[in-house]
Amino acid sequence: MINSRKELQDLRRGLKAGLDKQTLKVLVCAGTGCIAGGSIDIYNRLSELMKEKELPYTVALEEDPHDDSIGLKKCGCHGFCEMGPLLRIDPQGWLYTKVKIEDCEEIIERTIIGGEIIERLAYHKNGEIYPKQDDIPFYKKQTRVVLEHCGHIDADSIRDYIAIGGYSAFERALFDMSGDEVVKIVKDSGLRGRGGAGFPAGIKWETVRKLQSDKKYILCNGDEGDPGAFMDRSIMEGDPHCVLEGMLIAGVATGASEGYIYVRAEYPMAVSRLKNAIKQAEDLGLIGENILGTNFSFKLHINRGAGAFVCGEETALIASIEGERGFPRVRPPLTVVKGLFGKPTVPNNVETYANIPKIINKGSDWFKSLGSPNNSGTKAFALTGNIENTGLIEVPMGTPLKEVIYSVGGGCRGGAEFKAVQIGGPSGGCLTKEHLELPLDYDSLKKVGAIIGSGGLVVMDEHTCMVEVARFFMNFTQNESCGKCVPCREGTKRMLEILERIVSGKGKEGDIEILDELADMISATALCGLGKTAPNPVKSTIQHFRDEYEAHIKGICPTGTCKKLKKIYINKDLCKGCSKCSRVCPVNAISGKIKEPFVIDQTKCIKCGACVGTCPFHAIEEV
Amino acid sequence: MNSNIDLSEVDRILQAHGHSPQAIISVLQEVQEHYHYIPREVFPYISKGLGISEAKAYSVATFYENFSLEPKGKYVIRVCDGTACHVRKSIPILERLRSELKLSEEKKTTDDLNFTVETVSCLGACGLAPVLTVNDKVYPAMTPDKVSELVKKLKEELKND
Numbered sequence: 110m111i112n113s114r115k116e117l118q119d120l121r122r123g124l125k126a127g128l129d130k131q132t133l134k135v136l137v138c139a140g141t142g143c144i145a146g147g148s149i150d151i152y153n154r155l156s157e158l159m160k161e162k163e164l165p166y167t168v169a170l171e172e173d174p175h176d177d178s179i180g181l182k183k184c185g186c187h188g189f190c191e192m193g194p195l196l197r198i199d200p201q202g203w204l205y206t207k208v209k210i211e212d213c214e215e216i217i218e219r220t221i222i223g224g225e226i227i228e229r230l231a232y233h234k235n236g237e238i239y240p241k242q243d244d245i246p247f248y249k250k251q252t253r254v255v256l257e258h259c260g261h262i263d264a265d266s267i268r269d270y271i272a273i274g275g276y277s278a279f280e281r282a283l284f285d286m287s288g289d290e291v292v293k294i295v296k297d298s299g300l301r302g303r304g305g306a307g308f309p310a311g312i313k314w315e316t317v318r319k320l321q322s323d324k325k326y327i328l329c330n331g332d333e334g335d336p337g338a339f340m341d342r343s344i345m346e347g348d349p350h351c352v353l354e355g356m357l358i359a360g361v362a363t364g365a366s367e368g369y370i371y372v373r374a375e376y377p378m379a380v381s382r383l384k385n386a387i388k389q390a391e392d393l394g395l396i397g398e399n400i401l402g403t404n405f406s407f408k409l410h411i412n413r414g415a416g417a418f419v420c421g422e423e424t425a426l427i428a429s430i431e432g433e434r435g436f437p438r439v440r441p442p443l444t445v446v447k448g449l450f451g452k453p454t455v456p457n458n459v460e461t462y463a464n465i466p467k468i469i470n471k472g473s474d475w476f477k478s479l480g481s482p483n484n485s486g487t488k489a490f491a492l493t494g495n496i497e498n499t500g501l502i503e504v505p506m507g508t509p510l511k512e513v514i515y516s517v518g519g520g521c522r523g524g525a526e527f528k529a530v531q532i533g534g535p536s537g538g539c540l541t542k543e544h545l546e547l548p549l550d551y552d553s554l555k556k557v558g559a560i561i562g563s564g565g566l567v568v569m570d571e572h573t574c575m576v577e578v579a580r581f582f583m584n585f586t587q588n589e590s591c592g593k594c595v596p597c598r599e600g601t602k603r604m605l606e607i608l609e610r611i612v613s614g615k616g617k618e619g620d621i622e623i624l625d626e627l628a629d630m631i632s633a634t635a636l637c638g639l640g641k642t643a644p645n646p647v648k649s650t651i652q653h654f655r656d657e658y659e660a661h662i663k664g665i666c667p668t669g670t671c672k673k674l675k676k677i678y679i680n681k682d683l684c685k686g687c688s689k690c691s692r693v694c695p696v697n698a699i700s701g702k703i704k705e706p707f708v709i710d711q712t713k714c715i716k717c718g719a720c721v722g723t724c725p726f727h728a729i730e731e732v
Numbered sequence: 733m734n735s736n737i738d739l740s741e742v743d744r745i746l747q748a749h750g751h752s753p754q755a756i757i758s759v760l761q762e763v764q765e766h767y768h769y770i771p772r773e774v775f776p777y778i779s780k781g782l783g784i785s786e787a788k789a790y791s792v793a794t795f796y797e798n799f800s801l802e803p804k805g806k807y808v809i810r811v812c813d814g815t816a817c818h819v820r821k822s823i824p825i826l827e828r829l830r831s832e833l834k835l836s837e838e839k840k841t842t843d844d845l846n847f848t849v850e851t852v853s854c855l856g857a858c859g860l861a862p863v864l865t866v867n868d869k870v871y872p873a874m875t876p877d878k879v880s881e882l883v884k885k886l887k888e889e890l891k892n893d
Binding site (some may be wrong): 335337338339412417430432565573588589 | 754798
């Protein structure tokens with residue numbers, strides 16, 4: 110337990126000395142992705158081997174240790190999940206990819222004892238070897254601010270966080286600055302909410318600060334519901350203390366004494382890392398009563414979601430914390446005025462809070478120097494879909510789409526042609542080839558009818574059917590519609606019905622126009638953000654790929670994705686009339702005379718494709 | 733109705749949350765973790781313990797997708813059908829799983845209560861798409877054939893139990 114600023118500073122100095130004495134650091138990625146690949150077994154094996162070989166290794170960071178040691182750590186997500194399990198060696202900055210348990214012995218012998226790189230485990234691309242993480246093209250073009258420590262420190266240790274300067278921004282806010290000054294710096298930095306809408310965080314803070322109330326709350330939205338987005342998950346798992354620190358600073362700035370973090374239930378690891386982090390901060394006295402001997406007290410709770418996408422909407426999220434169904438409510442009153450339990454509340458997203466300690470320490474000018482005018486800072490994106498390098502990335506606001514897709518992402522998988530990228534999840538829109546030069550920031554995206562959303566970028570190549578993608582998103586929002594308002598509840602249902610008809614080959618002339626009309630109506634009249642933005646994927650795919658919709662209505666899926674629009678037929682010239690196909694057909698749609706070409710009755714065929722694989726002469730073709 | 737349900741665990745959960753009505757979601761989550769579903773018998777008990785109406789408790793339990801009033805299988809397999817997994821072909825995986833276990837969109841749990849197959853909108857492991865989880869353990873980069881292998885393995889585990 111530390112009771113004063115000096116004690117915290119002493120602890121930091123001691124821990125930093127401890128960190129410096131760890132002359133070699135072995136960081137095993139323990140993010141959700143790498144754990145799925147077996148990284149915990151690798152960690153345990155390394156620990157076992159180090160013990161066996163009597164190497165001087167430490168797991169927990171010590172204050173002012175006497176001897177040098179090897180630090181063995183479980184760290185957060187590096188973002189390069191596809192190449193996992195990942196292992197980083199510091200201070201060299203080497204990154205080993207796709208590490209297997211069998212490699213552990215060699216890593217100990219050659220790298221940890223011998224100090225040499227094992228080239229086989231380094232990242233390879235086009236015949237080139239990239240031993241250093243920072244040289245890998247995927248990382249080279251990135252600017253990591255929020256994710257700076259993700260993958261570089263022990264994600265489960267407050268001591269590691271303090272050693273690298275953690276909680277120093279909180280300390281400054283608490284001792285050296287007035288609440289007004291903290292608000293001013295955040296406001297001046299131009300930091301906009303990273304959860305989607307991009308509302309300036311400083312203005313929210315200022316409003317809450319000015320309001321008189323017996324109780325105020327700091328709310329952290331970790332209900333990252335957009336399918337295809339996992340930035341917040343990685344931050345909560347990889348650097349949980351920076352989120353806590355950001356919330357504490359918000360508490361100092363606004364006079365709030367209680368905070369809530371709402372995390373979706375699908376992120377069990379994030380919940381456990383945050384719980385652990387809160388416990389550690391409480392034990393040290395950084396969360397609790399009279400923090401560091403001041404009169405500032407702060408309590409922090411974690412709430413787990415229960416599987417409702419709408420709870421990412423802040424008023425629905427608040428209802429959920431209060432123990433209600435997650436229904437959004439009409440605004441005003443705004444959340445900042447009347448939020449959680451009817452009290453003034455600062456609602457920000459995980460990534461927004463994670464930026465705060467850095468802004469306090471480095472100043473608003475530094476933050477503004479990153480990014481583009483009116484869109485300062487960086488943005489983390491989850492780059493997924495049909496792309497070569499899948500993973501978590503962070504680039505300055507305003508980076509052109511082209512750079513993200515090609516320089517960082519490495520282009521489409523298998524050299525396929527880029528078709529579109531879905532940005533902003535089910536509330537966003539798609540960007541196409543014509544947008545490759547577009548800077549990715551709030552304002553530029555708004556102009557073309559898309560939003561940054563929470564930052565999911567799902568890349569689609571030439572083989573992706575855009576009508577099916579639109580149906581997929583509509584199906585998602587329809588399922589997740591909470592049912593409170595009619596436009597969203599009924600409107601999305603009707604839109605989905607039409608889309609389902611179109612992809613199953615039953616589209617009609619005029620369907621596109623009805624979709625357009627419904628989309629405008631829902632956007633104009635739905636109650637909350639989820640409903641208002643639900644038609645966006647349909648609207649933007651109609652705008653950019655109207656020809657695909659028209660083709661479907663005529664009975665053709667240009668990419669051959671939509672099963673029900675497929676036609677299976679027998680090539681007369683290749684068929685030898687062996688009857689094999691007719692015997693496997695589950696609906697007796699194939700008939701003919703032995704030794705003469707068989708035919709498929711298209712009215713009976715269910716397009717299951719069972720016949721295609723059985724034909725020994727490859728005579729059955731799909732179009 | 734099954735009246736053999738042991739409610740002492742529910743008591744403990746209610747107490748841990750100080751019988752606060754706003755804790756309803758956490759209470760239901762913990763009840764579900766204990767029984768693997770929310771038995772209907774616990775509703776009168778929970779509502780009394782939290783001082784809310786039974787209708788309110790039901791309304792919350794049925795609103796959130798994670799809550800199940802039906803018993804689930806020993807192995808709960810959740811196939812991710814988020815955008816990233818969807819564009820990397822998660823549906824063939826789901827179809828194979830359902831056909832192997834003779835399940836469908838309507839019938840999610842096998843009669844012997846060994847397997848439940850559900851979809852989930854995103855597990856946030858998009859870098860490893862397509863993924864599925866078996867009781868929260870993530871299986872990366874799945875294919876229909878890997879799924880068949882997995883089912884075989886799980887069935888063997890059941891036999892050895």
